[in-house]
Amino acid sequence: MELQVTNNFSDITSEILALAKMSEQAGSIAPELYTQYDVKRGLRDLNGKGVLAGLTNISDVRATKIVNGEAVPAHGQLFYRGYNVEDLVRGFSKDNRFGFDEVTYLLLFNKLPNKEELESFSRLLNSYRSLPTSFVRDIIMKAPSKDMMNTLARSVLTLYSYDDRADDVSLPNVLRQCLQLISLCPMLSIYGYQAYSHYHDGNSLYIHQPSQTLSMAENILHILRPDSSYTPLEAKILDIALILHMEHGGGNNSSFTTRVVTSSLSDTYSVIAAAIGSLKGPRHGGANIKVVKMFEEMKEEVHDWKDDEEISRYLARLLNKDAFDHAGLIYGVGHAVYSKSDPRAVIFKGFVERLSEEKGLHDEFELYNSVERLAPAVIAKERQMYKGVSVNVDFYSGFVYKMLGLPMELYTPIFAIARMVGWSAHRMEELATNSKIIRPAYKTLCTDQPYVELSERK
Known part of the structure; x- marks a missing residue:
């Protein structure tokens, strides 16, 4: 394949598209192989629990409690150096x-x-x-x-x-x-x-x-x-x-x-x-932007902000990829660790309400509050749940930044x-505490191939 030379730094040529297709095929791994070899994708198990990869004395994220010897979902807690935030x-x-x-x-x-x-x-x-x-x-x-x-x-x-x-x-x-x-x-x-x-x-x-x-x-x-x-x-x-x-x-x-x-x-x-x-x-730090943009559309689509049924219908549309960015997500709801509550959102909420009153945006705060209350039930109805869901800190932080006039x-x-x-x-x-470079293992799926001379390749 002869590559086309371009002077435009951002050009995606037909040759690049063809090579990208080859790259996609080369990088494709059948999902069932992860189960076959017991690979924890994303360093997490099927329930979303992280694989233990190290030790730390800095902070602790708690989302479960032990009942009769088993871990069950609990209201989340966050500790900094042993102190509850x-x-x-x-x-x-x-x-x-x-x-x-x-x-x-x-x-x-x-x-x-x-x-x-x-x-x-x-x-x-x-x-x-x-x-x-x-x-x-x-x-x-x-x-x-x-x-x-x-x-x-x-x-x-x-x-x-x-x-x-x-x-x-x-x-x-x-x-x-x-x-x-x-x-x-x-x-x-x-x-x-x-x-x-x-x-x-x-x-x-x-x-x-x-x-x-x-x-x-x-x-x-x-x-x-x-x-x-x-x-x-x-x-x-x-x-x-x-x-x-x-x-x-x-x-x-x-x-x-x-x-x-x-x-x-x-x-x-x-x-x-x-x-x-x-x-x-956007899977990590950019989530609050998605929350704010989602609510901007919601305020246009939901005519009565006090109508639980109308709000719930819009949330169901989000999950069914029929609203906002069609990703099937209610942004700001759910977390990889927390289930019943994110302590950061709980702490934040009272201060957010006070700021909304100072800014004359209490009705908008009540809309956020309604989504927080209704979303878990809508998600449970539409999706198979492995653990509970609640709003996370991003749910309110974007609203706060908006009220503060931050771009x-x-x-x-x-x-x-x-x-x-x-x-x-x-x-x-x-x-x-460093003694080794962090280097997890990856199992290769490659098979041995005999070398082919350039003149003989098809």
């Missing part, structure tokens, strides 16, 4: 404090900081909120991408060139790099969006410098909004959103990616860029800003 949120909320720095300290160092330790740590994070000279002009403003996750990954990789100890994988140096990336991630994400918004959409360009006295959530709103203004409730809810997205066990795709690449002893910037690439995928392009980068903490903790833990 619900207790952590209740603690700093009661004191009317922002919790990002405190929970970051806990995840990285396995202890809750006292007042002096917390103040010192916050000063350290604030001291790292400074990009290299001309980085915004020379890197972020050049070739702005429509996808902010790609922009974020590129910026992270480029920071390698500014680090004289970029390849040093000693724990003190990696900790320094991780703390810098935690502090810089909001600027890399938001400045990337501002550049795209300016050059592609013709909007005014705002590059606000972060404040040394503001919390992480306050700084995000400060550098994003043209007037840098926000209400206390807006900042508080964004702070809680960041904390609920910080960490979710070593088995989630991006954290596992972090550990896999770390186990090869690659540099911190490459590891975090790989994790960002994982989180970008949709930043929904997944906000997730990355939060999860940078969890990735850092997993990188540190993997390096501290």
